[in-house]
Amino acid sequence: MAGEYRARAVHRFTVFAASGRESRHQRGHVRGEKKIGLSRERSLAKKDKYLVGLDIGSTKTCVLIAEIEDGVVRFLALGAAESKGLRKGLIVNLDSTVSSIRRAVEEAESVANVPVEEAVIGVAGAHVRGVNSRGGITLGQRPRDIERDDVRRAVDAARNITLPEDREVLHVLPHEFRVDAQNGIRDAIGMVGQRLEANVHLVTSSVAATQNLVTAANKAGILISDTVLEPLASAESSLTQDERDMGCCLLDVGGGTAELIVYGGGVVRHTSAVPIGGDHFTNDLAVGLRTPIPEAERLKRRHGCAASALMKEDGAIEIASVGDRPPRTIFAHMLTDIIEPRAMELLSLIRDDLKRAGLDGQIPAGFVMAGGGARLHGLDELAEHCFHLPVRIGEPKGLADLPEQVAQPEYATIVGLVLYGAKARRSAPQRGGNLVSKLKAMFAGAS
Known part of the structure; x- marks a missing residue:
């Protein structure tokens, strides 16, 4: 029975497509086939027309x-498969x-009629910190206009922290700038001063963990154009500008973390x-x-509730037993008795983390919950009760023609990866010098 349920779970990860598109299966396409007579210029133009996000979750x-097309990012297709080989965001079985x-x-290719050659990949897990x-530069003995290169050098000074050899900087996210004695400057270009300082938030990750993700993608025949922190991608698709301005926490509840x-x-x-x-x-x-685990997953999705106070009825539920033992009957409250303590532990860890960061009371816009775990019935209401703040479920937006089935919290990251990639392409089409640019040619074309 466990194997049968797992097979259904894989089938549940349906391929979604924009309406009116022909399936490549109808055209007899084989992945990896060569295109004859396509010029390099046309190939590059076609490549720049598409964006692909890759989210390898637990x-x-x-x-x-x-x-x-014309500045609009339009959904074409989504393909999904059961993940095997990951635990808590880390690859434990590469093949x-x-x-x-x-x-x-x-x-995804079979529906979109587009070959996947390059992608933006998400990075997450306990190894991300x-x-x-803060860092700064002296502009000279006399005040002068601040130029773009000055801002870049100030940001580079802020990111110049000592890291162990097994860690790398994944993102440098500027907060604000300080020109001489003036704080709180968002854009320092064109201002006049003698010293420029930058406050930034650095996101670091394990070199090995990130490289393993890139290697897995390369072995599957995909080059990686960029690596993106998954909560950053989820925020791209799920948060409003008002929430960002006022102060908000996006909580992405994945499988392992x-x-x-x-x-x-x-x-x-x-x-x-x-780590929950x-x-x-x-x-x-x-x-x-x-x-069995597949039966437990089914029970959680269909009957699970994070808070006993939110239970509407305590009906009888038939569940499978381990091995060849016959099915048994339990009651719904037995599920909640198991789920609620773990939900409280999760929320307590989040509260402690925010307190350590000095952010307790600094998020008046409350929480936005994304990821598959956000679908657990009652988790958002329980969070509202614990934090005394508004909590909503994040539904990804920003892609034209996005099907309703994909506009769900479990797809916030994959939608956000594409939006992040589109924004990066508009602002800086040619980037390099990071781990990705060094690794994306490895195993190119491997299959």
Whole structure:
């Protein structure tokens, strides 16, 4: 029964497409086939027309293909497959991860009629850490106009922190600038001063963990154009500008971990992760009810509730037993008795993290919950009760023709990766010098 349920779970990851598009299966396409007679100029133009996001999660691997036309980013297709080979955002089996990527890519390609050659990939997990830093430069003995290169050098000075050899800077996110004695400057270009300082938020990650993600994608035949912190991508698709300005925490509850990113004054103030995700709820149910993992996942999705006060009825539920034992009957409150303590632990860890960062009371706009774990019934209401702040479920926006089935919290990251890639392409089409630019040619074309 466990294998049967798992097969249905994979089938549930449906390929979504914009309406009116022909499936490549109808055209007999084979992944990796060569295109004859296509000039290099046309190939490059076609490549620049599309954007692909790749989200390798602990529970599912997603590939989203979008088209850029007249400045509009338009959804084309989403392919997804069950993830195998990851635990808490880290690859533990490279071949299984590559296989999951290939399945998701092939499904998306078959609908979009577009070959996936390059993608923006998400990075998440307990190995990702954030820290605030400050650095500055002297502009000269006399005040002068601040130029773009001065801003770049000030930001470089702020990012110049000592890191262990096994860690790298994933993002440098500027907060504000200080010109001489004036604080709170958002854009220093054109101002006059003698000294320029930059306050930034640095996101660092494990070199090995990030490289393993890139390697898995390369082995699946995909070059990686950029690596993006997944909560940053989720915020791109799920937060409003008002929430960023007022102060808001996006909580992305994945399978292995819950990632959080805090905005205030329109910029990122804090990033972190807590070691509890949706899989912990599932495992708790499996152990507590002595039922297989797939059955525990089904029970969580269909009958789970994060707070006993929110239960509407305590009906009888038939569940599968382990091995060849016959099914048993339990009551709904037994699920909540197991889920609620874990939900309270998750929220307590988040509260402690925000207090350590000095952000307690600094997010009046409250919380936005994304990720598959946000679908757990009652988790948002329980969070409102614990934090005494507004909480809403984040539904991704920003892509034209986005199907309703994809405008769900579990797809906030994959939609955000494409939006982030589109914004990066508009602002800085040619970037390099980071780990990705060094690694994206590795295993190119490997299959």
